Amino acid sequence: MVTGKQTLSFNELINEMIADSWYMVTEYKLNLGPKDNLEILVQYIYEMEQGRLKTNEKKANILKYLANCTDKNVTAVKRKLKLKEKVPYRLQAPFFEQLKGAAEWNVSESNIIKKINQEKRLIYYFSEFLGLNTKIKIEPEWCDYIIKHQEILKGWIQYHMIKYLQRRNPNVPGIADKLNSPQERRLTKVIKYWKTVLDVIPVYDIYGDQLLTREDLSIDHFIPWSYVAHDEFWNLNPTTKSINSSKNNNLPKWEKYFKGLCELEYKCYDLMNKNVKVYTEFENCKGEHVNSNDVLMRLYRKGLEREDFCSSLEGILLPVYESAKNIGFKDWEME
Secondary structure, three states: OOOOOOEEEHHHHHHHHHHHHHHHHHHOOOOOOOOOHHHHHHHHHHHHOOOOOOOOOOHHHHHHHHHHOOOHHHHOHHHHHHOOOOHHHHOOHHHOOOOOOHHHHOOOHHHHHHHHOOOOOOOEEEOOOOHHHOEEEEOHHHHHHHHHOHHHHHHHHHHHHHHHHHHHOOOOOOHHHOOOOOOOOOOHHHHHHHHHHHHHOOOEOOOOOOEOOOOOEEEEEOOOHHHHOOOOHHHEEEEEHHHHHHHOOOEEOHHHHHHHHHHHHHHHHHHHOOOHHHHHHHHHHHHHHOOOHHHHHHHHOOOOOHHHHHHHHHHHHHHHHHHHHHOOOOEEOOO
């Protein structure tokens, strides 16, 4: 029903699975399970098509690519069939009156389909087994039910998907925000803060040492948003639009860039305690972009010396940085 169709083939179903897993694997670096065939296939396609398919590619473009793909490692029937060996058949198991014991399942797919098609009141049935061309047909009554209650069903599916992914990615934050394509971040208040700073003092980008202007200002997540899934003030710094685009979904080399980040953040911390306009804009940001009282006390209370400030920032940032690196986010440095 994700496709809006009443009938779809195994091949279409598998392409939907690949497209729905795309962001989790490529953008967010989530682990779908030990030696997961779906994750392996998504990673292969992404590595093969870097430059053509982005990590935040639209689902429609991914499906179009899969429909026209001729690469045998992607289209191989054997590989794709592995992705649907059990799920389409066992998904409705609680409704079955037959197929109760393990022996009942230890037969060919063709025979499993025949047995399932003898069951009553199922959500969907199968055409004759024809490999990837086998059709799944959803019953009209169930189509109406699913459409009518789709929001409830989506919520139930997402809840269990979050639990599944959290078990396999125990140290990854923001799992609930990583099921779908990345959403545009709302950084209006942060942009206004940095523009106010630029009006008072010159500010240089920490990656390319470029003097920043209001017109070319862009807000960078030092640790990529696709890992942290938040817009906390301590992880945001100003840069140019082109540099931010170049950095993309990567980790800036710690030993090269953290010192510059620390210097800039402390310089602005010191400024906002001296300049009313800058302090006012920080206060406007604080409610939305500083969501921890502990961080607020460690980084933004008055009277901090540079050494204390930098030590606190490192203590907050470094464990998150190392965790992101451990799951596969790549190092980046300005060319």
